[in-house]
Amino acid sequence: MSVSFPKGFLAAGVASGLKASGKKDVALVQNLGPEKSAAAVFTTNRCKANPILWSEQVIKDGVAEAVLLNSGGANCYTGAQGFQTTHASAELVAELLGVAASDVVVCSTGLIGEQLNQEKLFAGVKEAFSELSTEGGESAALAIMTTDTVPKLSERTSPQGYKIGGMAKGAGMLAPGLATMLVVITTDASLDSGSLDACLRQATRVSFDRLDSDGCMSTNDQVTLMASGASGVSPELTEFTQLLTSLCEELALKLLDDAEGASHSIHITTSGAASEEDAVEVSRSVARNNLFKAAIYGNDPNWGRILAAVGVTKAEFDPYNIDVSMNGVLISAKGEPANDRSLVDLHDKRVDVLINLNAGEHAATIVTNDLTHEYVTENSEYSS
Amino acid sequence: MSVSFPKGFLAAGVASGLKASGKKDVALVQNLGPEKSAAAVFTTNRCKANPILWSEQVIKDGVAEAVLLNSGGANCYTGAQGFQTTHASAELVAELLGVAASDVVVCSTGLIGEQLNQEKLFAGVKEAFSELSTEGGESAALAIMTTDTVPKLSERTSPQGYKIGGMAKGAGMLAPGLATMLVVITTDASLDSGSLDACLRQATRVSFDRLDSDGCMSTNDQVTLMASGASGVSPELTEFTQLLTSLCEELALKLLDDAEGASHSIHITTSGAASEEDAVEVSRSVARNNLFKAAIYGNDPNWGRILAAVGVTKAEFDPYNIDVSMNGVLISAKGEPANDRSLVDLHDKRVDVLINLNAGEHAATIVTNDLTHEYVTENSEYSS
Numbered sequence: 001m002s003v004s005f006p007k008g009f010l011a012a013g014v015a016s017g018l019k020a021s022g023k024k025d026v027a028l029v030q031n032l033g034p035e036k037s038a039a040a041v042f043t044t045n046r047c048k049a050n051p052i053l054w055s056e057q058v059i060k061d062g063v064a065e066a067v068l069l070n071s072g073g074a075n076c077y078t079g080a081q082g083f084q085t086t087h088a089s090a091e092l093v094a095e096l097l098g099v100a101a102s103d104v105v106v107c108s109t110g111l112i113g114e115q116l117n118q119e120k121l122f123a124g125v126k127e128a129f130s131e132l133s134t135e136g137g138e139s140a141a142l143a144i145m146t147t148d149t150v151p152k153l154s155e156r157t158s159p160q161g162y163k164i165g166g167m168a169k170g171a172g173m174l175a176p177g178l179a180t181m182l183v184v185i186t187t188d189a190s191l192d193s194g195s196l197d198a199c200l201r202q203a204t205r206v207s208f209d210r211l212d213s214d215g216c217m218s219t220n221d222q223v224t225l226m227a228s229g230a231s232g233v234s235p236e237l238t239e240f241t242q243l244l245t246s247l248c249e250e251l252a253l254k255l256l257d258d259a260e261g262a263s264h265s266i267h268i269t270t271s272g273a274a275s276e277e278d279a280v281e282v283s284r285s286v287a288r289n290n291l292f293k294a295a296i297y298g299n300d301p302n303w304g305r306i307l308a309a310v311g312v313t314k315a316e317f318d319p320y321n322i323d324v325s326m327n328g329v330l331i332s333a334k335g336e337p338a339n340d341r342s343l344v345d346l347h348d349k350r351v352d353v354l355i356n357l358n359a360g361e362h363a364a365t366i367v368t369n370d371l372t373h374e375y376v377t378e379n380s381e382y383s384s
Numbered sequence: 385m386s387v388s389f390p391k392g393f394l395a396a397g398v399a400s401g402l403k404a405s406g407k408k409d410v411a412l413v414q415n416l417g418p419e420k421s422a423a424a425v426f427t428t429n430r431c432k433a434n435p436i437l438w439s440e441q442v443i444k445d446g447v448a449e450a451v452l453l454n455s456g457g458a459n460c461y462t463g464a465q466g467f468q469t470t471h472a473s474a475e476l477v478a479e480l481l482g483v484a485a486s487d488v489v490v491c492s493t494g495l496i497g498e499q500l501n502q503e504k505l506f507a508g509v510k511e512a513f514s515e516l517s518t519e520g521g522e523s524a525a526l527a528i529m530t531t532d533t534v535p536k537l538s539e540r541t542s543p544q545g546y547k548i549g550g551m552a553k554g555a556g557m558l559a560p561g562l563a564t565m566l567v568v569i570t571t572d573a574s575l576d577s578g579s580l581d582a583c584l585r586q587a588t589r590v591s592f593d594r595l596d597s598d599g600c601m602s603t604n605d606q607v608t609l610m611a612s613g614a615s616g617v618s619p620e621l622t623e624f625t626q627l628l629t630s631l632c633e634e635l636a637l638k639l640l641d642d643a644e645g646a647s648h649s650i651h652i653t654t655s656g657a658a659s660e661e662d663a664v665e666v667s668r669s670v671a672r673n674n675l676f677k678a679a680i681y682g683n684d685p686n687w688g689r690i691l692a693a694v695g696v697t698k699a700e701f702d703p704y705n706i707d708v709s710m711n712g713v714l715i716s717a718k719g720e721p722a723n724d725r726s727l728v729d730l731h732d733k734r735v736d737v738l739i740n741l742n743a744g745e746h747a748a749t750i751v752t753n754d755l756t757h758e759y760v761t762e763n764s765e766y767s768s
Contacts, residue, residue: 044696045692045695045696046695046696046697046703047691047692047694047695047703048695048703074688076688077688077691077716077719077720077721078720078721079718079719079720082720111688112686112687112688112689112691112692113687113688113716113720113721113725114721214674214675215672215673215674216673216674216675216689216692216693217692217695217696218692219688219691219692219695288599289599289600290598290599290600290674290755290759290763291598291600291763294759294760294763294764295763295764297760297764298763298764298765300764302496303496303497304458304460304461304495304496304497304603305496305600307431307461307496307603308429308431308496308600308601308602308603309600310431311429311430311431311432311601311603312428312429312430312601313430319430319431319432332461332497334463335461335463336461336462336463336466336497337461337462337497337498341497371674371760371763371764372760373757373760373761375674375678375760376678376681376755376756376757376759376760377757379674379675379678379679379682379755380678380679380681380682380684380755381682
């Protein structure tokens with residue numbers, strides 16, 4: 001159901017031929033209202049794709065009627081012609097739906113530097129329009145996949161009587177400030193765009209922004225949130241943010257679990273930090289350390305590589321008073337080995353690393369995956 | 385010849401049993417003088433090994449009589465016992481050479497978190513002492529290898545009549561602020577320790593610090609420079625720095641060429657930068673991008689991944705006015721594709737990437753290697 005789970009939303013996903021495989025590659029999500037509030041967060045990469053440049057303008061007034069998404073091409077570094085493709089596709093959606101093009105968000109994913117085939121894209125848009133339905137959420141989720149092996153959907157229902165639905169794609173290039181990641185979230189709660197924006201930023205800051213698969217940030221990342229108000233419920237903001245965060249966390253973990261070629265999902269928690277920023281910096285430094293990630297692939301609880309990664313950060317700590325545990329076993333304490341590393345069992349997919357800086361009361365978790373032969377294979381053979 | 389190439393230096397390398405393989409693992413380099421000036425640069429990792437903590441103190445007065453090096457164990461995160469091992473080994477060298485322990489530099493490389501076997505180490509030190517000779521440079525270079533496949537040596541002779549010799553080890557965890565890298569450089573020029581320090585910092589800043597194999601910084605890196613004055617020549621500092629830099633660059637490229645599992649050596653030059661710092665930041669960001677590095681392994685000139693890596697930096701540029709060339713072919717210009725990417729031939733080991741930011745007059749090159757199956761294998765199967 002995903003994005004068509006809340007009241008007031010239609011969705012569709014179709015195959016237009018943008019993907020050589022012939023799989024679904026164009027998705028459309030429409031907000032029927034009565035309200036049309038929207039908010040979005042975008043990649044912080046300065047090299048932005050054309051749909052990002054377009055959508056940043058669309059979202060400024062806090063109103064969106066629809067989101068058009070395509071896989072099979074990122075429409076990034078495609079110059080004036082590429083921007084015209086994005087613009088024209090928004091115009092076409094607007095014409096079909098009887099709305100303004102300036103209220104149509106556009107997202108693209110795929111290879112950088114290749115023009116999208118306009119003829120195929122526009123035919124796909126028309127077909128998607130004709131297939132819009134309250135049952136279309138899963139089709140839409142399928143149409144935004146690239147190297148994803150499964151569609152990612154999530155739903156929440158509030159006891160207050162409103163719903164949230166979401167879909168996500170992304171299987172690599174997952175890094176902070178958003179990943180190669182397209183996410184659309186819908187709700188039938190009644191919320192103005194300012195509230196939506198605040199709730200979305202709070203939710204993504206502790207979910208998608210804490211996902212760091214390979215430290216590589218995409219040019220096309222976007223998370224869009226639309227509210228139809230169709231439930232008639234004006235939720236309490238704290239409760240809405242909590243529910244939204246839980247949905248974002250579920251989608252983020254689904255992205256992680258489907259990360260390209262990964263054999264372990266690694267949860268790196270830094271505790272005892274002087275600030276939340278310190279905890280994030282330390283966990284992220286470990287999450288980006290190729291030597292540590294390769295060791296985990298080899299089922300080697302190599303804590304020396306963890307401490308070497310901690311040591312390059314600016315966080316507050318005494319380097320000889322750090323405790324490191326893996327899967328519940330304390331393996332280094334106060335600058336020395338603790339329990340024997342052979343006690344750590346790394347055969348399960350999930351790995352928990354706990355780093356206690358003994359420098360304060362703050363904590364944060366970054367989730368990542370290991371560095372595997374399959375990651376190298378996928379990313380040396382697949383142009384994206 | 386390496387470190388025993390200049391006059392006034394003896395060296396030796398022996399097998400003490402620290403390495404399970406039985407290969408050479410203890411090296412000793414002695415400065416016979418008449419001068420004993422020395423300088424060193426150390427890892428900027430805050431999690432420092434015991435030999436780093438020791439050697440930082442030794443070098444403070446600008447005098448060193450000898451350098452003791454071992455492979456087969458990093459002596460890092462080994463607590464008070466580990467520090468005592470370093471201290472005692474320096475005392476032993478001092479006793480054998482008839483010098484002060486506070487003038488004996490110590491370097492270690494290998495696995496973090498394991499105690500060195502003192503009995504083996506001390507026996508190795510005695511044997512190395514007994515084998516010290518003007519022919520011992522190559523043996524010493526062999527004794528500091530870990531996953532290196534070849535010893536790294538370099539020599540220079542100045543028309544002014546003095547010599548410089550050097551040896552290096554390191555084959556992974558190569559990153560800025562120094563790599564998993566031990567380097568000893570000797571010269572028979574006559575130079576005070578202040579001058580040596582200034583020349584060494586200038587030389588390493590544009591050589592070893594521009595090497596970024598996998599973005600991982602070690603806990604044990606050290607470059608030590610000793611001057612014997614035995615040539616009687618007091619060199620002009622600019623000329624000495626130039627010769628020293630050229631030797632450091634040669635050793636750095638030898639480290640790169642022997643990087644764990646690499647199939648390409650990639651030279652990433654950023655030109656047209658507003659500052660040298662900007663050029664270094666941009667080149668380094670590309671050098672650390674796993675997706676780009678995996679693409680090169682697959683002989684795929686994926687320039688989109690280059691621009692995505694450029695876009696996460698804070699350097700001054702207009703993202704839609706950047707030119708990217710690979711092996712002489714301009715593949716992206718002004719935010720659009722230029723020549724067809726298929727024109728780029730990536731079958732040679734060396735790859736040259738040129739990024740022109742069109743924002744100024746500065747340039748810098750970072751050298752790195754690709755991300756390969758072999759890198760993953762070596763670093764998932766070898767504990768270091």
